[in-house]
Structure formats: C-alpha cells, structure tokens
Amino acid sequence: MLRRFAISCVVALAAISAAARTRPHYGGTIHVEIAGDPWERPSGVARRLVYDGLTEFDSGGALRTALSVAWEQDNNFHRWQFRLRQGVRFHDGTLLSSATVVASLNASCRTDCPWNSVKAVGPLVIFTNDSPMPNLPSLLASDQFLIALTTRADGKTSGAIGTGPFQVTGFNNGILALAANENCWSGRPFADAVEVRVHRAVRDQWLDLSLGHADVVEIPAEQFRQAQQQHLSVHASLPLTLLALQVNDTGALANVKLRAAIASAVDRSALYNVIFQKQGEITAGILPQGMTGYSFLFPPDRDLNRAHELRGGLATGTLTLSADGEGAEQLAAQRIALNLREAGFNVQMAAAGVQHADMVLRMLSIAGDDPAAALERVLWDFGDPAPVTEQTPAALYKREQSILDDRKIVPLLDLPLAFATGPRLRDLHLRADGTPNLPDASLEDTR
Amino acid sequence: MSAMRLVLAVIFGVCSLAALAACDAQAQQQPANWTKPASQLAGQIADILGPGQAQLTIRNLSTIQGGEIPALRKLLEQDLKTRSVLIGGAESANIIRVSLSHNLREQLWVAEIIEGNESHVTMVELDGGEPAAALASNDRVVLRKEPIPRLVHRGGTNPHDDPILAAAEINGHLVVMYADRISVFSSVGATWSESNTFAMSARLSRDPRGMLVPAADGGSFLAFAPGSQCTGSYALPLNGDTHESGWSVRCHASDDPWPVYQSADASSAPALKAFYNTARDFFTGVVTPNVGVDLPPFYSAGMIPRAAGGAALLVAAVDGKVQIIENNTTRIIAGSRDWGSDFAVVRSGCGAGTQVITSGSGEAVSDSLRAFAIPALDAIPESNALAMNGTVTALWTAQDGKSAMAVVRNPVGEYEVDRVTALCN
Numbered sequence: 067m068l069r070r071f072a073i074s075c076v077v078a079l080a081a082i083s084a085a086a087r088t089r090p091h092y093g094g095t096i097h098v099e100i101a102g103d104p105w106e107r108p109s110g111v112a113r114r115l116v117y118d119g120l121t122e123f124d125s126g127g128a129l130r131t132a133l134s135v136a137w138e139q140d141n142n143f144h145r146w147q148f149r150l151r152q153g154v155r156f157h158d159g160t161l162l163s164s165a166t167v168v169a170s171l172n173a174s175c176r177t178d179c180p181w182n183s184v185k186a187v188g189p190l191v192i193f194t195n196d197s198p199m200p201n202l203p204s205l206l207a208s209d210q211f212l213i214a215l216t217t218r219a220d221g222k223t224s225g226a227i228g229t230g231p232f233q234v235t236g237f238n239n240g241i242l243a244l245a246a247n248e249n250c251w252s253g254r255p256f257a258d259a260v261e262v263r264v265h266r267a268v269r270d271q272w273l274d275l276s277l278g279h280a281d282v283v284e285i286p287a288e289q290f291r292q293a294q295q296q297h298l299s300v301h302a303s304l305p306l307t308l309l310a311l312q313v314n315d316t317g318a319l320a321n322v323k324l325r326a327a328i329a330s331a332v333d334r335s336a337l338y339n340v341i342f343q344k345q346g347e348i349t350a351g352i353l354p355q356g357m358t359g360y361s362f363l364f365p366p367d368r369d370l371n372r373a374h375e376l377r378g379g380l381a382t383g384t385l386t387l388s389a390d391g392e393g394a395e396q397l398a399a400q401r402i403a404l405n406l407r408e409a410g411f412n413v414q415m416a417a418a419g420v421q422h423a424d425m426v427l428r429m430l431s432i433a434g435d436d437p438a439a440a441l442e443r444v445l446w447d448f449g450d451p452a453p454v455t456e457q458t459p460a461a462l463y464k465r466e467q468s469i470l471d472d473r474k475i476v477p478l479l480d481l482p483l484a485f486a487t488g489p490r491l492r493d494l495h496l497r498a499d500g501t502p503n504l505p506d507a508s509l510e511d512t513r
Numbered sequence: 514m515s516a517m518r519l520v521l522a523v524i525f526g527v528c529s530l531a532a533l534a535a536c537d538a539q540a541q542q543q544p545a546n547w548t549k550p551a552s553q554l555a556g557q558i559a560d561i562l563g564p565g566q567a568q569l570t571i572r573n574l575s576t577i578q579g580g581e582i583p584a585l586r587k588l589l590e591q592d593l594k595t596r597s598v599l600i601g602g603a604e605s606a607n608i609i610r611v612s613l614s615h616n617l618r619e620q621l622w623v624a625e626i627i628e629g630n631e632s633h634v635t636m637v638e639l640d641g642g643e644p645a646a647a648l649a650s651n652d653r654v655v656l657r658k659e660p661i662p663r664l665v666h667r668g669g670t671n672p673h674d675d676p677i678l679a680a681a682e683i684n685g686h687l688v689v690m691y692a693d694r695i696s697v698f699s700s701v702g703a704t705w706s707e708s709n710t711f712a713m714s715a716r717l718s719r720d721p722r723g724m725l726v727p728a729a730d731g732g733s734f735l736a737f738a739p740g741s742q743c744t745g746s747y748a749l750p751l752n753g754d755t756h757e758s759g760w761s762v763r764c765h766a767s768d769d770p771w772p773v774y775q776s777a778d779a780s781s782a783p784a785l786k787a788f789y790n791t792a793r794d795f796f797t798g799v800v801t802p803n804v805g806v807d808l809p810p811f812y813s814a815g816m817i818p819r820a821a822g823g824a825a826l827l828v829a830a831v832d833g834k835v836q837i838i839e840n841n842t843t844r845i846i847a848g849s850r851d852w853g854s855d856f857a858v859v860r861s862g863c864g865a866g867t868q869v870i871t872s873g874s875g876e877a878v879s880d881s882l883r884a885f886a887i888p889a890l891d892a893i894p895e896s897n898a899l900a901m902n903g904t905v906t907a908l909w910t911a912q913d914g915k916s917a918m919a920v921v922r923n924p925v926g927e928y929e930v931d932r933v934t935a936l937c938n
Contacts (some may be wrong), residue, residue, distance in 0.1 A: 089812050089854040090720050091831070092793050124674040125926040127617070253717040254792065355574075359616030360623055362574065363634060435617045459621055460636050506719050 071399055081298055090493055090508035095259040098282045098504070099271040101393070104242050104262045105226075107306075108209045108431040108447075109483060109501050117158075117228035118252075120148050120191070120249050121203050123498035127435035133162060133213055133251075134191070143198035143453075148191045148206075154251045156215045157233035164191045165474035169216045175354040180451055191490035200455050204439030205446065209431070209499075231255040231505035240264055256508035261469065268393075271294070272486070279511070281491040282502055285484035287345040288394045298486035303500030305346040305354060305480035308430045309337075309395075309404065312448055314398055315474050318382045320348060325473030327376035328425070331332055331409035332402055333368040334478050341398045352466055353443055354480045358437050360463045364477075366469065373409040386417040388429035398478075399427045428479075437462055441469075448475055547585055550637045554622050555592030557635040558609055561626045564597035569608035574614040585613075616646035616780055654864045654884050654935045656899035661930040664689065664698055665706045676906060677920045677928040678723030684732045684747045686760070689930075692721040695736055695743060697760050711762035715741040718796040724771050727912055735772075739791035741765035770801055773814040774826075784816060795831050809812070809834075815858035815910065817887055827869065827887070829854055837890065848885075848892035850874065855908040857917035859884075863937030864895045870917045870933060872905035873898065880905040882919060884935050899933065 104112035114290040122132040134148040153196065164186030171184050171191075180202060181193040191204060205211070215227040226234045232244035232255060242262040246255050263280070271283035275298070285293045285300060293300050311332065313325045334348045345353070351361035385406070389399035396418070402425075403413040416423045430447050434440050441462065442454040456462045483500030494507040563817075571586055573579065574879035575931075589611065590600045608627040615621055620639040625632060627819040652820075661680065679690040687698040687705045694712050715723075715738035724737040733746040743764035770786035773796060789795040790810070804826055813827040817837075818824050825839035827846070837851035853872030860867050865886035872880045881898035882905065903923035911918050916934040923929060 089794065089831075121861075126674070130674070242887040251717065253719040253721070256719060307897065355614070357617055359619075359621035360634075362612060362614065363623065363625065437616070459616065459638060460634070463634060463636070 072509050090256050091510070092254075092256050092508070093258050094509035094511070095261055096257045096282065096491065096504055096507065096509065097261050097263070097274075097280045098502075099263040099266045099274055099280045099287075100284055101266060101268055102264070102391070104264055107374075108429075109499065111501060111504075112226075112234075112242060112244065113209060113212060114230065114497065114501060114505060115232040115260060116226055116230045116232050116234060117214055119207050119212050121207040123207050123433050123435075125495060125498060125503075127433060127498045129207060129434065129436070129439075132207075133167070137203050139199075139202075143200045144195055146193045146199060146202050147187075147247045148193075148203075150189050150191065151251060152189070154229050155249060156226045157247060158215065160215055160227075162213075162229055164189060166215060167191050167213055168248060170213045171211060173214070173216045174210055174212075178449070178451060180446060188502070198453050198455065200453055201439035201442045203442055204434055204436055207310050207434070208443050208446075210446075218223055232260055235259075240266075250505075252505075255505035257504070260504055272298070275488055276484055278488060278490075281488045282494070282504070283486050285486050286394055287481045287484065288341060288343045289312070290345045290484055291343050291483075293484070293486055299489070300484055300486050301494055301496055301502070302482045302484040304356065304494045305482045306432050306498075306500055307346075307481045307483060308349075308354075308432055308477060309346075309398065309479040309481055310352075310428055310430065310443070311476040311478060312426045312428050313474050313476060314422070314424050314426075317424065318385055321380060322382055322473055323376045323378070324382060327409060328406060328411070329473050329476045330369045330376060331373035331405050331411070332476060332478065333405045335368070336401055336405075337398050337478055341394055342479060342481065346479050349426065349477050349480050350470075352475060352477050353437050353440055353462075353470065356433060357432070357435075357440065358459060358462065358466075360459055363463065364467075368405070370409060377410055381493055382411060384412045384414050385425065386416040386420070386423040387425045387427070388420045388423040389418055391429060392418065395429065402427065431499045432480075433497075441466065443477075445469070450474065459503070527842060528584065537773065546573075546639075547588055550622060550639050551585065552592045554611070554624055554635070554637045555589055555596055555598070558624050558626055558635065559593060559598050561633045561635060562598055562607060562609070562628070565607060566599045566601040567593075567609045567626075568603060568605040569593075569600045569609045569611065572610070572612045574612055575620055576615065577613055577620075582613075597620055605902045639783050654861060654868060654896040656870070656882055656884055656896050657934050657936055658882075659932045659934070661687065661705070661932065662700075663704045664929075665701070665704045666696075667707045667710070674926050675928065676721055677923070677930060678721055678738070678907060679725040679736075679909065680918065680920070680930045681725045681727050681734065681912060683727050683734055683745075686747075688725060688734060688745065690723045690725050690736055690738070692717060692723075692738075695745065695762050709760050711743070711745075711760075711764070713738055713741055713743060713764050714766070715739050716791050717899060718791075718794055722789075722794055722907070724773075724909075726772055733768035734772075736762075736764075737769075737771040737789075739789060739794070740766060740768065742769060766807070770799075771796070773800070774816050785814065787811075787814065804838055806838055807841075808838070809836070812854040813830040813856055815869070817858055817869065819851050820888060827856070827858070829856055829871075835892070839888070844890055846887060846892050848894075849888060852892070853880070853905065853908075857904070857910040857919075858936050859917055860914050861935035861937065862915075863935065865893075868935050870897055870908070872901075872908060872919075879903060879924075880921070882908075882933055896935065901931070902929070 104110050118132050120134040124130050133151055135151045137148045139146045168184050168186045181195045183194050183416040185192045231247050231250045232248050235245045236243045246258050248254055274280035275283045319325050338348050349367045350364035350366040355361035388405050389395040406413045432440050438454045445452055456465045485502050487494050490510045495503050497503050610625040612623045623636045625634055681688050689696045694710050696707050697709040699708045726735040736743040741764055743762050745762040747759050764867050770788045773787045774785040787800045790797050795810050795812055798810045810831040814828045816824045817827055825837050827837050829835050835846040836843050837846055851874040856869050856871040858869055868884035870882050870884050880901045883898045884896040885892040886895045901921050903921045905919050907920040916932050919931045921929050
C-alpha cells in the first residue's frame with residue numbers, strides 16, 4: 067500500500083479486446099484530444115513529448131537521470147554540477163551541449179531563479195547560489211525547466227525544438243502533429259506519430275472515443291463518475307494535483323488576519339461534493355496525505371464564525387478572484403467567492419489569467435517521492451522560493467505549518483488526473499505527474 | 514466417491530489455512546515489531562505532557578489490521594504508565610490523539626497532545642513491510658515460483674522503471690543485465706548486493722531485450738543487447754583483492770545474431786542464432802543455421818521434442834501466432850491465442866515430459882504463467898495459471914533446462930526475477 071502511492075491506478079472499466087498478447091508493436095498514429103492547450107503548464111500533453119529535463123521522475127516518483135547522467139554538490143549545497151548525457155541531439159540535429167542547456171535555463175528562468183548563476187564548463191552545467199540548494203536536482207525535474215533549443219545552429223530563433231521522443235511537424239486546423247524522433251536518446255517511441263486535437267469539448271472527445279476517432283481523451287475529475295457509468299476505460303492518477311487558493315499578501319489582504327479569515331471561510335466540502343463530484347481528497351495541507359502521512363493534522367473544516375471573528379471590522383474594499391483554467395476551476399472560484407461573501411467579503415470575479423488579482427485559484431502538480439523537494443517545488447511555483455532542508459516528518463510538518471500560518475497558500479483539494487483510452491491503445495501508463503506516457507504506449511492494430 | 518470428497522475437503526482445508534497464513538504474513542507490521550516505536554512515542558508524549566492523567570484515542574489511517582489495534586493500545590498504555598502518564602476516561606482534561614498513518618516511505622505514528630487550548634504534535638517513523646509472495650496454483654503439473662532474493666543496489670534503493678533484461682547465476686554471483694549496464698551481485702545473507710557495474714553502450718529502446726548466455730566453464734558469459742555484445746569473465750583476484758573484484762566485462766558494437774535457443778546441454782554450442790532488429794525489438798526471422806523454411810519475424814523461439822523422435826522449432830511470431838516448424842513445414846499451433854510473446858521450454862520430466870511455459874495474453878497489470886504440452890499441433894494446458902506479482906516482461910529457459918526464469922514488473926514499477934519450476938503433481 068505504501069509503495070503504491072506514486073503509481074497511477076488503472077481502472078479498467080471496459081472489457082479490453084482479447085487479442086493474443088504480444089510485445090508492443092511499432093507504428094501507427096495515436097490520436098489524442100484535449101480541452102485545453104497542449105503546451106500549458108503544468109500538465110500540457112505535448113510538453114513532455116517534445117522536451118526532456120536534466121532530471122526526471124520515474125513512475126514511482128524517484129528522481130532519475132535524463133539529459134544529465136550524474137550530478138554532485140559541494141560547498142554544502144551551494145554549488146551543483148550536472149554532467150550531460152553524450153551524443154544527444156535536438157530534433158533539428160543540433161548537438162545538446164552545456165551551452166544550449168544554459169541558454170534554455172536562462173530563457174525559462176529570467177528572475178527569482180533557484181540559483182544565482184548557471185554556467186557551461188565543458189560537458190558540465192554548474193549552478194551556484196548564495197543560499198543552499200538541497201533539492202536542485204528535483205527542482206530541475208519540474209515542468210518549468212524542460213530543455214528547449216533557444217537558438218538554432220543557423221542563428222535563427224528556434225520553434226518548439228527539444229530532445230524528446232516526438233518532434234513537432236505542424237499545427238493545422240486545431241491539430242498539433244508530432245512525429246517519432248527516430249534517434250531519441252531514451253529510445254524511439256512505439257507510435258510513428260501523435261496527433262493532438264486541441265480545445266475540444268469533453269463531450270466531443272468522448273464521442274470521438276466511442277467512434278474510434280480518438281485513442282486518448284480527458285476525463286475531468288468532476289466527470290469521473292460519468293465516465294464510469296459510460297464504461298470508459300479509465301486511467302486515473304492518484305490525487306497529486308493540488309487545487310489551492312493563492313492569496314496576495316500585499317494590498318487589500320496585507321493583514322494576515324484577513325487572509326486567515328479567508329482560509330476559514332472557504333467551504334472545501336462543497337467544492338469536493340458539488341463541483342468535483344467527490345473525486346480526490348479534501349486537504350488543508352500543501353503536500354498530500356499519502357506523501358507525508360501527516361496532512362490530516364491540518365484541519366480542513368469551514369469555520370464561518372471564526373472567519374467573521376478574524377475579519378472583525380477590517381475593511382478590504384472589493385477583492386478580485388481569478389482562476390487558472392476553465393470549467394470546474396471557474397465554478398470552484400465562483401463557489402469560493404460565494405463562501406467569502408458569506409464571511410463579509412466583497413468579492414468580484416476577475417477574468418482567467420488576470421495579473422495582480424487579490425486571490426488566484428491555482429492547480430499545481432505535486433510529483434516525486436521526496437516531500438522536502440516537493441514542498442520546495444510548490445513554494446517555487448507559488449513564487450515564494452525558499453530552500454527546504456527539513457527531512458524528518460516532524461520537521462517537515464513544522465515547516466509546512468509555518469508556511470500555512472502565513473495564509474498566502476490555502477490548500478483546498480488534491481485531485482487526480484484521468485484519461486480514457488480506446489481499445490486499440492495498449493500499455494498506457496501515467497507519469498508521476500499524472501500525464502499520459504504516450505512514448506511507451508503502442509497501438510494494437512499495427513505490425 | 515466419498516473418500517474422494519474427503520480428500521478434496523482436506524486439500525481445500527489445507528489450502529485455506531495456507532491462504533490465511535499468507536494473508537497473515539502480509540500484515541505490514543507485526544505487534545512484536547511495535548515495541549520499540551510504541552515505547553519511543555510514549556516517551557515523546559510523556560516528555561510533552563509530563564506526569565498526569567490523559568484520555569487516549571487511536572485512529573487508524575494505515576494498513577494495520579483493525580484487530581491489531583487493541584494490542585497496540587495496550588502497548589502504548591503500558592509504556593505511558595511506566596512514564597507516569599495514566600490513561601483515564603473522558604473526564605481527563607488532557608487528550609492524547611494517536612493516528613496510525615503512513616507516507617511514501619514508512620509508517621508514521623502521530624500523536625497530538627491536547628492540553629486545554631494548547632496542542633502539540635510528535636511523531637515516530639516505522640519501516641514499511643514487504644508483501645508476501647503469492648501462492649502457487651495447482652493442477653496436473655504444478656508451477657512453483659521462487660523469487661530470486663532481493664537485489665540491493667549500491668544506492669540502497671530499488672530503482673523504478675529500470676528493466677531487468679536477463680539474469681543468471683554464474684560462479685556464485687548473480688549477473689543481471691539492464692538496458693544500459695551489466696551488474697554483478699554478490700550473496701549477502703538473504704539478499705544479493707551489487708558489487709560491480711559495467712556500462713554497456715547498447716541502443717536504448719522502450720521494449721528493451723537482452724540475453725545472457727553462461728559459458729560451459731562456469732566462469733564467463735556472453736551478453737547480447739541491441740547493437741552490442743559483451744563478454745564477461747571471472748578470474749580469482751590477486752593481492753588480496755575482494756572476491757567480487759575478479760569480474761571483468763568487455764563490450765563492443767555488434768550486430769551478430771543472438772543464440773535464441775540453447776541446447777539443453779549447456780556445454781554444447783547454441784543450436785540456433787537469430788538476427789535482431791534493433792529498431793523494432795524483434796528477431797527478423799533470419800536465422801543461422803538455416804532451418805529449411807522462411808521464418809516470420811518473431812519474439813521468441815525454442816525447440817521441443819516430438820513424440821515421433823527429433824525436435825521441432827517453436828516460434829512466437831510478431832503477429833501473435835505461435836508456429837511450429839518441423840520437416841521443413843510451418844504450421845500454426847492451435848490453442849495458443851492466449852499466449853504471451855515470450856515462452857520458455859522446460860524439461861520437467863512429468864506429464865508430457867517437456868512443457869512450454871508462457872505468460873497470459875492481453876494487457877494485464879497482473880500476469881500469470883501456465884505450462885502447456887504440444888503433443889501435436891495443439892497446445893494443451895498442463896497446469897493451472899500461476900499468478901505473478903505484475904507483468905511478465907521477459908521469460909527464458911533457465912540454465913538447467915528444467916525451470917524458467919521470469920522478469921516481472923510489479924505494480925509499482927520495480928522489477929524482480931522469479932525462477933518458475935514445473936513439478937509433477
């Protein structure tokens with residue numbers, strides 16, 4: 067049970083065709099349909115097809131080598147050096163070098179990076195920082211630090227060129243076309259191509275799946291039950307996506323009592339029961355219970371009286387609330403706005419992605435089997451980077467409690483990612499972050 | 514008839530008891546192992562609370578069986594009592610709320626100590642347990658599974674998604690082939706501990722395959738990987754070096770054919786070699802020596818003895834069909850629809866004498882192995898299915914020819930090696 071945490075659980079609800087089992091075949095095109103953007107962070111389906119990181123998580127959440135084959139720290143975690151894998155090429159043929167890696171990292175992190183400087187020295191990429199970086203290898207596995215070619219050999223600005231198992235071949239009529247990278251360092255993918263149909267409504271995705279026009283479609287958490295009723299073949303991750311409210315500690319909500327009032331006013335049960343149809347887990351901790359074992363210590367219950375008490379007579383004016391994402395996230399934000407109005411706050415919904423909202427409802431992927439590293443990545447994602455050196459559960463609990471006491475992060479739910487697959491797709495597993503591992507999937511009707 | 518029923522009833526009873534014993538063994542932590550953490554937690558609680566009376570509640574968020582909780586409670590109460598913390602009823606002002614939880618790495622016991630408005634938290638960590646091995650099934654021929662002792666890697670942890678391609682016990686060491694290296698493990702107590710690692714520059718693949726062929730001298734081996742071939746040899750170390758340091762492995766780029774079938778007599782030369790398609794992970798169908806007919810691309814091959822004398826070549830083709838080649842003719846084997854891609858031919862000496870052990874068909878989180886006899890052109894099941902602890906990713910005939918070796922990817926992505934033997938029933 068303990069060791070099953072970081073793997074995806076496969077719920078096979080439809081009878082899979084009883085063809086004789088063979089090893090995976092090569093060839094064919096996997097048709098994927100999604101409601102959002104294939105490049106969006108953190109779970110855009112195309113990102114890990116095209117790009118690799120210096121490190122990555124295996125399916126169990128353990129850190130492993132990727133574009134770098136070894137790393138070591140010195141000076142008490144103030145300096146790290148990563149040795150690059152030799153012979154890796156970008157999709158356009160450019161050789162992966164420490165210089166291209168440094169250029170990519172500098173492009174993806176211009177300010178407030180986890181390091182002061184990153185330099186290319188021969189085959190090494192060297193990071194240095196004024197404060198210790200105990201979890202840097204794990205941070206580099208996160209979606210933000212995937213390595214892309216920034217400038218091509220001919221000096222032109224690159225498009226979406228990475229070292230991953232698929233390369234972009236075009237985008238037409240709402241379909242992102244990807245072709246197998248024959249010389250991928252991690253092995254050629256089984257499928258010859260992947261086509262990602264973007265911005266497709268979920269009901270249309272499911273219809274296409276039933277007609278055999280799609281092999282992989284999305285199942286939003288709130289429609290998981292419906293997918294079961296329709297006997298779809300569902301692949302669901304464990305609840306590793308954190309839905310949390312990020313509260314701005316400047317401006318109207320600079321007073322921690324007001325932020326605490328907001329945290330007390332939010333009704334997690336309603337989000338869980340109504341919006342997300344009892345999928346995932348209610349949480350008031352940043353890291354999931356299955357990862358830490360202590361998350362239950364943070365009380366998730368709504369306390370409206372306490373919220374009123376904390377707010378007292380403090381005036382906030384009109385607060386703005388926005389939500390990353392669409393669909394259920396927007397509904398959840400509206401529900402939270404309602405909760406806050408009941409606590410006496412005047413809340414107005416802001417458009418998705420608006421800058422400088424007082425509160426933002428966010429979804430964050432929490433992958434990996436190291437809670438300290440995961441906590442540091444979350445802090446980084448929330449724009450509040452700080453090293454997490456605590457290792458024991460007791461010390462991590464105290465650290466998490468002190469972070470939560472600031473009330474800048476209000477964890478709400480841990481949600482699963484889920485996908486349904488058609489009968490011709492086999493061996494689809496989900497990565498540690500819950501995204502489908504398409505390079506390792508194959509099609510039954512190819513030879 | 515009634516005697517038969519009695520025998521069946523006895524067998525059923527014994528099997529039930531065995532199953533119960535297995536379930537019991539699966540309990541993650543035995544009460545005997547709770548003494549130390551219970552004492553530790555009680556000590557930490559007493560340090561916070563000091564002498565006095567408190568109410569104790571225990572909540573189980575872990576996999577500990579509900580029936581074990583009273584024993585644990587008793588243990589905690591005793592330990593608290595020795596530290597002058599007496600457990601009282603609901604009238605006690607202080608509350609000790611113990612939650613039995615777990616995280617990714619271990620079991621975690623958390624105590625919340627509530628004194629009036631103040632709350633303190635303390636916790637202790639316990640090591641997690643290992644699941645017990647599955648029970649074998651039972652039929653005419655019985656397949657018995659013996660897991661190879663646990664492999665302990667140099668880092669101390671078992672890596673996920675690091676497929677084992679082949680393994681063989683050679684000269685008292687376990688040689689294990691991975692996609693990018695060959696590791697030598699030495700026996701340490703009940704485990705194999707990694708003592709040497711030799712890098713290979715094989716072409717990486719998403720369905721990696723490899724082959725280890727121990728030499729007749731018992732001190733060397735050949736290893737085949739896509740685009741690469743290695744030779745390993747052992748020589749007694751000089752100058753007091755450790756026993757393990759005597760291994761050397763040399764690899765070179767190679768597209769030489771792989772020995773897909775080795776004679777039952779390990780001292781003789783491999784009977785059949787096949788060329789491997791490194792880009793698509795199957796054998797091309799081109800073999801040496803020539804077998805008289807064109808073979809289709811295939812995943813695995815083996816020789817089975819025929820009742821009329823001689824032997825026939827069996828291949829599991831890429832198209833999912835199992836074919837037998839004898840007398841320069843290729844025929845399809847009926848009853849092999851539910852076979853996996855790999856099989857192993859074993860000489861058990863029981864039933865038909867020789868069995869073909871194969872994994873089940875279809876995409877499965879939990880595979881099974883089953884033994885078949887092929888007296889003519891039909892595959893006849895000779896055993897019940899033996900449940901494996903995950904997906905069988907490689908299967909080959911062991912060096913002794915009497916058992917099969919299976920690599921299993923368990924549900925958490927770790928690989929283990931099992932020896933599967935066909936026993937007479």
